[in-house]
Amino acid sequence: MRKTISQDDLAILGEVERKVLWLATWTIHYANHIRDSTDGLKVGGHQASSASLATIMTALYFRLLRPQDRVAVKPHASPNFHAIQYLLGKQTRERLENFRGFKGAQSYPSRTKDVDDVDFSTGSVGLGAAQTLFSSLVQDYVRAHGWGLHRPDGRMVALLGDAELDEGNIFECLLEGWKQGVRNCWWVVDYNRQSLDAVIREGLWQRYEELFRNFGWDVVILKYGSLLEAAFREPGGEALRQWIDRCPNQLYSALVFQGGAAWRKHLESDIGDQDAVSKLIGSRSDADLARLMTNLAGHDLPTLVEAFERVDHDRPVCFIGYTIKGYGLPFAGHKDNHAGLMTTAQMERFRQTMNVRPGREWERFEGLHETPERLQRFLDEVPFAAGGPRRLTAPRFATPAELAVAVQTEMSTQTGFGALLNELAREPSELVARIVTTSPDVTVSTNLGSWVNRRGLFAREASADIFKSERIPSTFNWEFSASGQHIELGIAEMNLFILLSALGLSHTINGERLIPIGTLYDPFIARGLDALNYACYQDARFILVATPSGITLAPEGGAHQSIAEPLIGMAQDGIAAFEPAFVDELAGILAFALDYIQKDSDGDLSEQNWLRDETGGSIYLRLSTRPIEQIKRAMTAPLRQAIVDGAYWLREPGPNCQVVVAYAGAVAPEAIQAVGLMAEDRRDVGLLAVTSADRLNAGWTAAMRARERGLVHARSHIERLFAQLPTNCGLVTVVDGHPATLAWLGSVNGHRVRPLGVEHFGQTGTIADLYCYYGIDANAIIAAAQAITPGAPIRHLKAM
Numbered sequence: 001m002r003k004t005i006s007q008d009d010l011a012i013l014g015e016v017e018r019k020v021l022w023l024a025t026w027t028i029h030y031a032n033h034i035r036d037s038t039d040g041l042k043v044g045g046h047q048a049s050s051a052s053l054a055t056i057m058t059a060l061y062f063r064l065l066r067p068q069d070r071v072a073v074k075p076h077a078s079p080n081f082h083a084i085q086y087l088l089g090k091q092t093r094e095r096l097e098n099f100r101g102f103k104g105a106q107s108y109p110s111r112t113k114d115v116d117d118v119d120f121s122t123g124s125v126g127l128g129a130a131q132t133l134f135s136s137l138v139q140d141y142v143r144a145h146g147w148g149l150h151r152p153d154g155r156m157v158a159l160l161g162d163a164e165l166d167e168g169n170i171f172e173c174l175l176e177g178w179k180q181g182v183r184n185c186w187w188v189v190d191y192n193r194q195s196l197d198a199v200i201r202e203g204l205w206q207r208y209e210e211l212f213r214n215f216g217w218d219v220v221i222l223k224y225g226s227l228l229e230a231a232f233r234e235p236g237g238e239a240l241r242q243w244i245d246r247c248p249n250q251l252y253s254a255l256v257f258q259g260g261a262a263w264r265k266h267l268e269s270d271i272g273d274q275d276a277v278s279k280l281i282g283s284r285s286d287a288d289l290a291r292l293m294t295n296l297a298g299h300d301l302p303t304l305v306e307a308f309e310r311v312d313h314d315r316p317v318c319f320i321g322y323t324i325k326g327y328g329l330p331f332a333g334h335k336d337n338h339a340g341l342m343t344t345a346q347m348e349r350f351r352q353t354m355n356v357r358p359g360r361e362w363e364r365f366e367g368l369h370e371t372p373e374r375l376q377r378f379l380d381e382v383p384f385a386a387g388g389p390r391r392l393t394a395p396r397f398a399t400p401a402e403l404a405v406a407v408q409t410e411m412s413t414q415t416g417f418g419a420l421l422n423e424l425a426r427e428p429s430e431l432v433a434r435i436v437t438t439s440p441d442v443t444v445s446t447n448l449g450s451w452v453n454r455r456g457l458f459a460r461e462a463s464a465d466i467f468k469s470e471r472i473p474s475t476f477n478w479e480f481s482a483s484g485q486h487i488e489l490g491i492a493e494m495n496l497f498i499l500l501s502a503l504g505l506s507h508t509i510n511g512e513r514l515i516p517i518g519t520l521y522d523p524f525i526a527r528g529l530d531a532l533n534y535a536c537y538q539d540a541r542f543i544l545v546a547t548p549s550g551i552t553l554a555p556e557g558g559a560h561q562s563i564a565e566p567l568i569g570m571a572q573d574g575i576a577a578f579e580p581a582f583v584d585e586l587a588g589i590l591a592f593a594l595d596y597i598q599k600d601s602d603g604d605l606s607e608q609n610w611l612r613d614e615t616g617g618s619i620y621l622r623l624s625t626r627p628i629e630q631i632k633r634a635m636t637a638p639l640r641q642a643i644v645d646g647a648y649w650l651r652e653p654g655p656n657c658q659v660v661v662a663y664a665g666a667v668a669p670e671a672i673q674a675v676g677l678m679a680e681d682r683r684d685v686g687l688l689a690v691t692s693a694d695r696l697n698a699g700w701t702a703a704m705r706a707r708e709r710g711l712v713h714a715r716s717h718i719e720r721l722f723a724q725l726p727t728n729c730g731l732v733t734v735v736d737g738h739p740a741t742l743a744w745l746g747s748v749n750g751h752r753v754r755p756l757g758v759e760h761f762g763q764t765g766t767i768a769d770l771y772c773y774y775g776i777d778a779n780a781i782i783a784a785a786q787a788i789t790p791g792a793p794i795r796h797l798k799a800m
């Protein structure tokens with residue numbers, strides 16, 4: 001329903017806008033010039049960029065947005081956001097004073113590190129916008145499944161800098177959004193025609209307009225404010241409009257910076273010879289002329305409110321809001337202003353124009369014309385702030401301790417994963433109903449096919465599998481419906497990770513928990529790594545299944561071999577990485593994962609593994625297509641726990657052990673073979689199965705830290721496993737990935753170590769060819785063992 005804003009409301013909104021601009025500017029000034037004046041680390045990038053969005057954000061937050069709406073704020077507009085939340089009583093002065101400081105308000109809005117209810121973390125430009133698009137899709141997914149219907153539909157809103165549209169992931173997500181029928185999504189582009197370094201190219205808005213329209217979006221161009229529109233209606237106004245329309249970005253910016261006299265000079269020399277125009281210009285003082293010429297729609301509350309309130313549908317809308325970078329500040333329009341900071345003298349003048357008395361800079365209503373009572377009443381009634389906390393919660397779903405799977409004699413972990421999901425798909429449990437799988441065009445090749453056959457593909461509008469209705473035999477049933485549980489994506493891996501991020505935050509955004517499982521080829525993690533990083537940074541919860549991996553995918557293509565991913569798994573915060581070799585291990589890990597991704601308490605370190613499992617996180621499973629002989633064994637609770645903690649002895653070393661081979665993943669057969677062959681020439685050879693180098697390493701680090709803090713008895717899982725090893729025993733580690741993944745094992749107790757792994761890639765061949773070539777086969781393991789342990793030559797080394 002379209003409302004018109006009253007003059008009264010407009011006046012008070014104008015007051016709030018001044019306050020947002022003041023508080024944001026002051027916050028940055030305070031951090032740079034007052035709080036830490038001695039550390040020399042002055043940081044720009046915020047004042048001009050925030051000022052650019054102050055009006056748009058005022059219109060949105062204080063008038064348009066409703067509690068169910070979610071917003072991704074342009075990173076450098078973070079001070080505006082914090083100022084708005086401060087005015088609404090949701091941010092503290094202490095944290096504002098400590099902006100960019102330890103535990104202070106964050107430089108870029110952060111879900112996990114800020115306390116003022118940030119909806120989406122931003123900072124890596126482009127990702128926040130895409131997150132809103134995928135969150136709209138997830139909202140639709142949740143509602144189509146009949147969940148959360150007691151809540152109104154929210155609108156997902158992104159506030160983007162214009163330079164953000166250079167990021168490729170923007171286009172990838174627009175295409176995906178078009179395919180999936182995105183709705184309830186608004187993007188507001190802060191079209192200040194400046195990026196970080198410079199003034200941007202002419203006419204980009206036309207490119208944007210075409211682009212968004214092509215992807216099915218409505219486009220609203222917000223160019224001129226109400227003052228300019230009124231002036232255009234005066235005699236000579238049309239000539240003025242044409243002049244501005246033709247004015248190059250650089251010149252416009254330069255004149256904004258120079259002010260009224262410069263505008264007059266330019267206008268007079270360009271169009272002032274026409275009588276009507278010269279009157280139009282001449283009737284205004286320099287200050288009025290400057291105000292008129294900078295009255296772009298993005299700084300004009302009546303225009304903005306009208307445009308936003310006019311939208312009465314759920315189609316996606318892109319607003320291109322013309323703005324001025326640094327609007328209202330002395331460096332407005334200057335091309336160098338991104339890193340610019342107002343000097344103390346400039347700030348002093350600005351303080352005076354804002355009517356703020358010294359010492360009262362943080363006071364909410366200081367310098368405003370309206371009475372504090374009236375202002376407070378207005379703030380108390382802001383729709384966005386009504387309702388309870390913006391963070392929702394959702395109950396956890398019970399997970400089975402064991403997952404059913406028929407283990408065959410020979411099997412790959414990828415096949416095992418498909419079989420596990422196939423079994424899960426038969427279960428009528430609530431947990432399984434909440435599983436949602438997704439894959440960037442590798443659903444079948446990562447073995448999700450049987451799951452999809454049983455649970456169907458998701459689309460709001462049902463569509464049949466024509467092959468099926470035409471009775472053409474096919475292994476896969478490709479039917480879409482609103483109850484489907486698989487979201488099929490195009491190839492763009494960025495989209496996979498951003499969708500996983502949106503799915504994995506559903507419990508807090510939609511109040512409805514989902515159990516997201518995404519699959520892709522291991523090497524393509526690198527393609528979406530920044531989005532994965534952001535998903536983790538926002539504390540989204542999901543299970544990532546990467547397969548095939550390493551050089552083990554041998555003939556599949558050298559370019560698809562992944563080397564660095566095990567190290568990514570170790571180094572990436574917020575995700576626990578596993579690389580099992582056997583399917584029974586995978587079953588235990590997956591059962592753990594289904595529970596782990598739902599945990600979120602601030603639990604203490606567990607003394608079992610020192611990993612703080614109570615806080616939960618996401619999971620990365622690095623799997624393989626290599627079928628290997630499975631071990632026939634009964635899974636016991638201690639074995640399952642050891643697998644989850646990261647390692648167990650496949651062959652326990654004796655008291656005189658000379659060599660330990662520690663392996664991870666698909667090279668298990670080589671390690672087993674090497675240990676068998678060495679046993680004749682080396683005493684008590686041990687074989688350590690590493691299921692998670694990541695957790696093993698993290699537990700070790702945590703236990704060391706605990707000891708340094710006085711918990712002298714703290715022992716990590718790996719320290720307990722190595723406790724009985726003689727110090728002179730040698731350690732050979734082997735993994736189909738970078739050797740550094742396991743090399744650190746030598747540091748646990750000071751054992752000499754020879755780490756084997758893959759440092760180069762790109763060669764195709766059979767697995768045997770490549771393991772030999774890159775030195776991770778049984779022969780290489782034996783040669784390494786011989787080199788680092790004393791004793792007679794190992795006979796089988798020569799024999800092989």
Ligand SMILES: Cc1ncc(C[n+]2csc(CCOP(=O)(O)OP(=O)(O)O)c2C)c(N)n1
Pocket residue numbers: 048049052074075076123124125160161162163164190192194195196325338
């Ligand atoms: C992925 C990524 N690359 C680079 C940066 C560094 N950076 C921060 S803001 C910015 C450009 C700012 O331009 P724009 O988006 O137009 O915002 P404005 O400041 O003009 O509002 C850049 C390059 C970043 N934050 N993220």
Ligand SMILES: [Mg+2]
Pocket residue numbers: 161162163190191192193194195
């Ligand atoms: Mg810009």
